Amino acid sequence: MGSDYVVDDKSDRRLYIGNLDQRITEAALIKMFSPFGKIMSEDFLWHTRGPKRGEPRGYAFIQYNTVEEAQLAKEKMNGRLACGRPLVVHFASEKYLLDAAAAAAAAANSSRGIGETSRPKIMGSSSGLTSRSAKIAAIKNKLKTMEEESCRMKKPRQGDNIT
Template sequence: MDASGFVEEKSECRLYIGNLDYKISEATLIKMFSPFGKIVAEDFLLHTRGPKRGEPRGFAFIQFSNREEAKLAKVKMNGRLVCGRPLIVRLESEKHQAEMTHNSGAVFGCENGSGLGGSSSGQVSRSAKIAAIKNKLKTMEGESESVKKKQKQSQMTCSSLDSLAPS
């Protein structure tokens, strides 16, 4: 297998986990995801400099031994409330696809341009983020009742995270 095939296969087994509460530890993260399969690698990212040096960055990566385990973990954990925050879980390959789609859309999204020279990717990125937040709010407003029911069913407290490990 060539190097590009290996990278592609690896990204199919590797999950991005975002919107992590800063109280969640590396061990807790592994306990939360280990019921879905064999974890072969994990990257729990910390700030490397500045005043937050050594503190969690709020996201991590977990690599499972195969694609099916990673997809199962994504389906089961994406949107799950942990410490009052919904997890964002997606395959690493989906993140790359989303970035490529976003970047290719930037070429067409310049109609409202700022008229400034230089790179406009910062503006497009900000506009895209604002649009995503607006869409999410709209969705949340429409589903507020079902979200409240889900929260009651799946709400976890940070103190109960240690009980996530399978018995």
């Protein structure tokens, strides 16, 4: 059964990591993602020109040895706080799908004069609604986590000053 579906493309193992804080280095990124599997390659992107030349662009790509390792890293790291910011982790091939979904959502929101009846014409709208609900739930969870994290950072831990 395997030979019909074996398409071992790099994009199946390559993750996009976004919303990186400027303080996160390449070494720190590799250290954060290495527990999930063997990293085959890492592309940490930098500004190459303009006023931000030499500064990190805020995103990177990591390619794992297997699809399973990449999936595990995606599940464990997406939304996890790093330097106070929730990481955005998904398969590199999904980026284009997410961009298209965001553009479709923006177009739907901007055309409120058109009734609800025109929306089903968008291809895959039923899965898009599920995806949108999932995205909203994920954002709410991230906000809750960020609030909890900021509360922890403001309050000193009780055991720190006891001698």
